[in-house]
Amino acid sequence: MTATHFDEPPVAQRRQLVTEIPGPRSRALEERRRSAVAAGVSSTLPVYVERASGAVLVDVDGNSLIDLGAGIAVVSVGHAAPEVVGRVTEQASRFTHTCFMVTPYEGYVAVCEELSSLTPGAHEKRSALFNSGAEAVENAVKIARHVTRRPAVVVFDHAYHGRTNLTMALTAKNMPYKDRFGPFAPEVYRAPMSYPFRDPDQMSGAEAAARAIAAVESQVGAENVACVLVEPIQGEGGFVVPAPGFLPALSRWCTANGALFVADEIQTGFARTGDWFACDHEGVVPDLITTAKALAGGMPLAAVTGRAEVMDAVHPGGLGGTYGGNPVACAAALGAIAAMRDRDLVGAARRIGELVSERLAKVASSSAAVGERRGRGAMQAVELVRPGTREPDAAAAKRVASSCHAAGVVVLTCGTYGNVVRLLPPLVIDEALLVEGLDVLAGAIDALGA
Numbered sequence: 266m267t268a269t270h271f272d273e274p275p276v277a278q279r280r281q282l283v284t285e286i287p288g289p290r291s292r293a294l295e296e297r298r299r300s301a302v303a304a305g306v307s308s309t310l311p312v313y314v315e316r317a318s319g320a321v322l323v324d325v326d327g328n329s330l331i332d333l334g335a336g337i338a339v340v341s342v343g344h345a346a347p348e349v350v351g352r353v354t355e356q357a358s359r360f361t362h363t364c365f366m367v368t369p370y371e372g373y374v375a376v377c378e379e380l381s382s383l384t385p386g387a388h389e390k391r392s393a394l395f396n397s398g399a400e401a402v403e404n405a406v407k408i409a410r411h412v413t414r415r416p417a418v419v420v421f422d423h424a425y426h427g428r429t430n431l432t433m434a435l436t437a438k439n440m441p442y443k444d445r446f447g448p449f450a451p452e453v454y455r456a457p458m459s460y461p462f463r464d465p466d467q468m469s470g471a472e473a474a475a476r477a478i479a480a481v482e483s484q485v486g487a488e489n490v491a492c493v494l495v496e497p498i499q500g501e502g503g504f505v506v507p508a509p510g511f512l513p514a515l516s517r518w519c520t521a522n523g524a525l526f527v528a529d530e531i532q533t534g535f536a537r538t539g540d541w542f543a544c545d546h547e548g549v550v551p552d553l554i555t556t557a558k559a560l561a562g563g564m565p566l567a568a569v570t571g572r573a574e575v576m577d578a579v580h581p582g583g584l585g586g587t588y589g590g591n592p593v594a595c596a597a598a599l600g601a602i603a604a605m606r607d608r609d610l611v612g613a614a615r616r617i618g619e620l621v622s623e624r625l626a627k628v629a630s631s632s633a634a635v636g637e638r639r640g641r642g643a644m645q646a647v648e649l650v651r652p653g654t655r656e657p658d659a660a661a662a663k664r665v666a667s668s669c670h671a672a673g674v675v676v677l678t679c680g681t682y683g684n685v686v687r688l689l690p691p692l693v694i695d696e697a698l699l700v701e702g703l704d705v706l707a708g709a710i711d712a713l714g715a
């Protein structure tokens with residue numbers, strides 16, 4: 266037997282740089298990559314990861330970096346969480362695949378049971394499992410159209426729902442997601458989002474919802490709408506938190522008009538915002554909810570969960586795919602959910618939220634480059650602007666991210682205008698490590714000199 270990861274000492278939860286970032290081995294791999302990997306697939310920070318645990322990445326040069334991105338909100342339970350690694354290893358040694366559509370297995374059923382009990386609403390539910398967030402969103406739209414017999418899908422400014430053909434149509438931002446990848450799927454209509462920082466002053470959630478509904482009613486017609494699809498807090502679009510009342514008003518409009526309210530909780534779901542789901546914050550109960558990312562602690566798994574009568578309206582064989590609900594991914598999900606429950610990661614996300622928002626508020630008050638600090642729970646961001654204006658400053662966001670990266674702290678940017686620096690730390694991060702990461706970020710924002 267060769268030595269395994271388990272024989273190595275655990276990864277220390279600290280930041281330690283032993284080379285420049287990226288180091289020589291990462292640079293050599295980047296060189297190799299260029300002649301094998303398609304240029305269209307890019308990396309935010311080309312340090313090649315050798316192993317990881319908790320909130321620390323160790324690269325091939327021996328540098329230890331603080332991970333405040335969690336692989337875009339995926340490893341909320343931390344890298345190499347024992348609950349995930351143990352179940353994945355055990356399942357992989359029993360069997361890795363049968364195809365649930367051919368010969369089923371218990372793990373798939375158990376994940377759907379967990380989804381029924383954790384997602385918003387006490388009603389009877391059913392789930393179907395897929396491989397990626399985009400695939401889950403595609404299927405939610407398929408189901409909504411099938412059951413309502415209506416064509417139109419309403420999405421919002423700044424929305425992100427994926428990169429497949431239908432989900433590109435649903436996604437708002439052209440570059441890099443859509444540019445010259447069309448033609449796109451029809452019957453997708455975009456409504457204005459509630460974006461308090463950029464809306465007319467004092468626009469309430471109810472007013473923003475009325476604005477969106479008026480656009481839908483005049484341009485689409487309520488009777489044509491299969492579903493309204495919305496991220497309860499927008500992710501890639503800039504961590505846009507809609508004004509209170511926006512989501513409940515949309516949900517009520519859907520119910521009154523025979524359309525389905527679909528919450529895309531792929532980025533916000535599973536404890537991230539300090540509730541199990543972001544919809545819980547305002548007691549919104551979606552008809553359908555899409556999940557992925559943190560659901561399976563790093564293995565590819567996604568789901569559509571919804572009202573039993575809606576989900577079961579689709580004919581047998583109408584939903585599926587070779588790998589959807591793969592047994593190893595399901596084992597990972599059961600481990601990740603157990604970890605979230607046992608370690609109270611909902612509570613952890615709230616504590617992280619308090620700590621991060623307090624620190625970022627301090628930075629915001631001392632730097633005119635920060636237009637707004639916003640977020641909920643362990644999903645926090647700063648929107649950078651040209652001082653004294655609301656003009657987006659993407660170059661500043663880039664500078665801040667690069668200087669964090671050079672110092673060994675992984676942060677991500679986002680936003681329609683590319684000017685938002687966002688934090689999505691693993692929810693198991695040590696407080697001291699988080700504070701250290703925030704110090705680096707605060708220093709980078711201060712260094713903008715605004």
Ligand code: PLZ
Pocket residue numbers: 337396397398399400402425426427428496500501529530531532533557558
């Ligand atoms: N819906 C709300 O956040 C994925 C994608 C980054 P997939 N977000 C990160 C990138 O550049 O591709 C996402 C999301 C929301 C859907 C998706 C799509 O999920 O698993 O990437 O397909």
